[in-house]
Amino acid sequence: MDDRLFSDVLNFVAKSIEFYGDRPAFFIDGESYTYKVFGETISGIRTALRNRNSKSSNIGIVLNNDVETYSSIFAVWMEGCAYVPLHPHWPKERCQDIISQVGLATILDSSSADKDDSFDCNLIRTKNLQGNCEIQKNEFNVNDGELAYILFTSGSTGKPKGVPISKGNVAAFVGSFFDIGFEITENDRVLQCFDLTFDLSVMSYLIPLMKGACVYTVPDNVVKYTYIYDLMDEHNLTVALMVPSIINYLKPYFDEIDVPSMRYSLFCGEALYEDVTAGWAKCLPNAEIYNVYGPTEDTIFCTYYKYQREGGNKTCNGILSIGKSMSSGSIMVLDEEGHETPVGESGELCLYGRQLFDGYWKDKEKTESAFVLSDDGNRYYKTGDLCYRDADGDIMYMGRMDSQAKIQGYRVELGEIEFHARDFFKDRNVVCVAYENESKLTEIAMFIESDEVSTDELVSYLRTKLPAYMIPTRIMFVQVFPLNANGKTDRKALKSKL
Ligand code: AMP
Numbered sequence: 001m002d003d004r005l006f007s008d009v010l011n012f013v014a015k016s017i018e019f020y021g022d023r024p025a026f027f028i029d030g031e032s033y034t035y036k037v038f039g040e041t042i043s044g045i046r047t048a049l050r051n052r053n054s055k056s057s058n059i060g061i062v063l064n065n066d067v068e069t070y071s072s073i074f075a076v077w078m079e080g081c082a083y084v085p086l087h088p089h090w091p092k093e094r095c096q097d098i099i100s101q102v103g104l105a106t107i108l109d110s111s112s113a114d115k116d117d118s119f120d121c122n123l124i125r126t127k128n129l130q131g132n133c134e135i136q137k138n139e140f141n142v143n144d145g146e147l148a149y150i151l152f153t154s155g156s157t158g159k160p161k162g163v164p165i166s167k168g169n170v171a172a173f174v175g176s177f178f179d180i181g182f183e184i185t186e187n188d189r190v191l192q193c194f195d196l197t198f199d200l201s202v203m204s205y206l207i208p209l210m211k212g213a214c215v216y217t218v219p220d221n222v223v224k225y226t227y228i229y230d231l232m233d234e235h236n237l238t239v240a241l242m243v244p245s246i247i248n249y250l251k252p253y254f255d256e257i258d259v260p261s262m263r264y265s266l267f268c269g270e271a272l273y274e275d276v277t278a279g280w281a282k283c284l285p286n287a288e289i290y291n292v293y294g295p296t297e298d299t300i301f302c303t304y305y306k307y308q309r310e311g312g313n314k315t316c317n318g319i320l321s322i323g324k325s326m327s328s329g330s331i332m333v334l335d336e337e338g339h340e341t342p343v344g345e346s347g348e349l350c351l352y353g354r355q356l357f358d359g360y361w362k363d364k365e366k367t368e369s370a371f372v373l374s375d376d377g378n379r380y381y382k383t384g385d386l387c388y389r390d391a392d393g394d395i396m397y398m399g400r401m402d403s404q405a406k407i408q409g410y411r412v413e414l415g416e417i418e419f420h421a422r423d424f425f426k427d428r429n430v431v432c433v434a435y436e437n438e439s440k441l442t443e444i445a446m447f448i449e450s451d452e453v454s455t456d457e458l459v460s461y462l463r464t465k466l467p468a469y470m471i472p473t474r475i476m477f478v479q480v481f482p483l484n485a486n487g488k489t490d491r492k493a494l495k496s497k498l
Contacts, residue, residue: 004171004174004175005144005168005171006077006142006143006144006148006167006168006170006171007140007142007143008171009170009171009174009206009210010074010077010078010140010142011140012210012211013074013206013209013210014140015212016035016186016209016210016211016212017035017036017038017039017042018039019212020035020186020212021034021035021036021039022034022035022036023035023186023212023214024214025037025038025067025209025214025215026038026067026070026214026215026216026217027189027214027215027216027217027235028065028066028067028217028219029065029066029217029219032214033067035212037067038067038070038071038209039131040131040132041067041068041071041126041129041131042071042074042075042078042131043075043131043132044126044129044130044131045068045071045072045075045108045124045126045129045131046075046078046079046131047129047130047131048124048126048129049075049076049079049081049106049108049124050079052105052106052122052124053105053106053122054105054106054122056103056104056105056106057080057081057082057146057147058081058082058083058084058102058103058104058147058150059072059076059081059082059083059084059104059106059107059108060083060084060085060086060099060102060104060106060107060108060119060121061073061076061083061084061085061086061107061108061109061196062086062088062107062108062109062110062111063085063086063087063088063195063196063197064088064109064110064111065217065218065219065220066110068110068126068127069110069126069196070205070215071126072108072110072126073196073205074209075108076108077142077148077167078140078142079141080140080141080142080143080146081146082146082147082148082149082150082164083148083149083150084098084102084104084149084150084152085149085151085196085197086098086099086107086119087195087197087467088111089220089467089468090467091463091464091465091466091467093464093465094160094465094466094467095119096119096120097159097160098152098160098162099119099120099121101152101159101160101162101361101362102150102162102361104121105121105122106121106122106123106124107119107121107122107123107124108124108126109123109124109125109126110125110126110127111125112127113125113127142167143167144166144167144168144171145166145167145168146166146167147164147165147166147167148165148166148167148169148170149164149165149199149202150162150163150164150165150361151163151165151197151198151199151296152197153296153411154404154410154411154412154413154416154470155413155416156403156413156414156415156416156419157415157416157419158415158416158419158420158423160416161360161361161363161366162360162361162362162363163296163297163357163360163361164357164358164359164360164361165199165296165299165357166357166358168354169299169354169355169356169357170202170206170299170300172299172328172329172353172354172355173202173203173299173300173301173302173326173328173355174206174207174210175327175328176302176326176327176328176329176355177203177207177326179326179327179328180290180304180326180327182207182264184207184208184210184211184213184239185211185212185213186211186212186213187213187238188208188211188213188214188238188239188263189213189214189216189235189236189237189238189239189261190204190207190208190213190214190215190216190237190238190239190240191204191216191218191228191231191232191237191239191240191241191242192204192205192215192216192217192218193217193218193224193228193240193241193242193246194241194409198409198410199296199299199300200241200243200268200269200300200301200409202300203241203300203301204241207239208239213239216231216235216237218231224246224249225246225249225250228240228242228246229250229253229257232257232259232261232262233257233259236259236261237259237261237262238261238262238263238264239262239263239264239265239266240262240264240265240266241266241267241268241292242265242266242267243267243268243269243270243406243408243409244267244269244270244271244272244273244276244409245270245408245409245441245442247267247276247277247279247280248276248439248440248441249439249441250280250283251276251279251439254279254280254282254283257283258283258285259283259284259287260284260285260286261286262284262286262287263286263287263288264287264288264290265280265284265287265288265289265290266289266290266291266292267289267290267291267292268291268292268293268294268301268409269406269409270406270409270442271319271397271399272291272319272320273318273319273320273440274313274315274318274319274320275318276440277289277291277307277320281307281309288306288307289306289307289309290304290305290306290307291304291305291307291320291321291322291323292304292305292322293322293323293395293397294351294355295351295381295383295411296411297351297356297357297370297381298329298351298353298355298356298357298381299355299356299357300355301326302325302326302329302331302351302353302355303322303323303324303325303326303331303395304322304323304324304326305320305321305322305323305324305394306323307320314390314394314396315396316388316396316397316398317398319396319397319398321390321394321395321396321397322387322395322396322397323394323395324393324394324395325351325353326355328353328354328355329351329352329353329354329355329356330351330352330353330378331349331350331351331352331395332349332350332352332374332376332380333345333346333347333348333349333350333387333388333389333395334347334348334350334372334374334380334382335347335348338372338373338374338375339374339375340374340375341388341389343388343389343390343391344388344389344390344391345388346386346387346388346398347386347387347388348382348383348384348385348386348387348401349383349385349386349387349395349397350372350374350380350381350382350383351380351381351383352374352378352379352380352381356381357381359371370382384400384401384402384404385397385398385399385400385401386398386399386400386401403415403491405434405442405444406434406442407434407442407443407444407469407470408441408469410467410469410470412434412444412469412470414432414433414434414444416466416470417432417444417446417462417466417470417472418430418431418432420461420462420465420466421446421448421458421462424457424458424461424462425448425450425458428448428449428450429448429449429481429489430446430447430448430449431446431447431481431489431491431494432444432445432446432447432472433445433447433491433494433495433498435495435498443472443473443474444470444471444472444473444474445472445473445474445475445476445495445498446472446474446475446476447476447477447478447481447494447497448475448476448477448478449477449478449479449480449481450477450479451477451479452477453477455475458475459471459475474498476497476498478494478497481494482494
């Protein structure tokens with residue numbers, strides 16, 4: 001097993017900057033930025049960080065699609081700190097909540113100086129800081145026990161919950177990624193189509209930058225799937241990690257898509273259906289296709305399954321298997337008592353290993369309920385995913401056990417939307433369900449127990465509380481909610497009304 005340290009990971013990036021100075025590190029919004037520019041930008045931000053007022057090691061980064069934002073991440077890491085992403089399109093209240101939960105004192109921001117910034121923090125503007133390209137590896141004062149980042153995911157009680165990931169967790173991910181056998185070189189052109197609030201972005205920028213390859217980003221203000229296809233086609237991309245929703249959108253164009261340059265096409269974040277993958281495989285005649293799986297809590301992804309072009313793929317209800325554990329961890333399917341289920345019997349997928357986080361940010365209760373002690377004496381993380389393993393040890397994914405949904409790959413606790421809608425109405429019952437539309441894309445419907453009223457104010461209110469992908473696309477009124485045998489609101493019966 002590859003047991004590299006996080007300082008090794010940073011040394012790889014430093015070497016890319018040293019050896020490939022004139023080659024492009026990024027292609028952003030139609031412009032290339034060389035490794036030299038990347039190195040200089042990191043260095044300027046490092047100097048500014050060293051001179052910051054507070055010595056707190058958690059640093060906020062306002063996410064923009066530019067070289068300063070990516071450089072900020074590496075400057076933060078090289079200074080022995082962790083980053084906390086703050087999305088400029090998220091409601092201010094949500095960002096402020098994250099700032100106070102972490103107690104952030106410093107925020108790096110590449111936005112222009114005339115942009116409003118009323119966060120209660122020391123703001124460091126990162127545009128035009130002066131730096132040079134001398135990144136001396138001995139200067140990396142990092143250790144694997146420190147945090148690398150804290151990501152806030154949707155929380156069912158109406159508050160985003162913090163997932164702290166250590167530098168050792170990231171180093172373990174990098175090691176087990178390369179253990180799969182992926183060979184990335186300075187000639188690769190790698191797609192980075194994720195918001196930096198989503199941990200799949202970390203693979204998409206970190207792996208290429210370790211190898212001197214070029215990272216191709218996707219701006220916020222474009223139709224994502226067409227932009228991605230144009231990038232693949234015009235720039236002959238060679239590696240791409242995406243959520244399956246993207247190829248569901250691209251499906252009508254499969255006949256026209258031909259990207260022979262693609263070597264590795266990875267999918268993560270949601271169920272990957274075999275039929276759509278078969279169509280996609282024809283668009284990328286030379287690519288190896290992988291279904292990879294994992295929650296944020298287990299650092300980016302932790303299992304992998306290679307799609308077989310010649311057929312004979314393992315599936316459950318048309319969904320491709322998520323395969324086996326990567327090298328730095330282990331997985332078990334456990335029953336309600338915490339015992340491993342026999343082959344073929346479903347249970348909760350539970351995870352353990354060097355990629356696994358220690359617990360939620362300042363939330364002992366949530367942490368305790370997220371882990372289970374298994375028969376092998378280790379503390380496993382309970383994913384909430386219903387799975388079974390076959391006789392070869394491959395894991396079949398059957399769906400979620402709770403009310404978590406995936407919208408374009410983003411994790412959404414339906415309870416968080418319900419919380420805010422109930423808060424708006426005060427006296428009305430609200431239930432959200434996720435459903436698949438005709439194009440197999442997941443959408444959110446909201447049911448309100450009431451006579452029909454205008455929803456404009458509700459939607460405006462939700463927009464001040466939630467990111468755009470969490471706003472329901474359908475709102476329906478039901479005078480009295482149906483109940484199930486346990487006397488609970490019958491979500492299934494409500495869903496059948498769609
Ligand atoms: P997140 O923490 O946002 O990455 O969400 C993790 C959840 O996404 C998992 O617990 C699964 O429910 C789902 N997920 C991730 N990858 C896959 C996959 N390849 N197939 C099916 N579901 C997936």
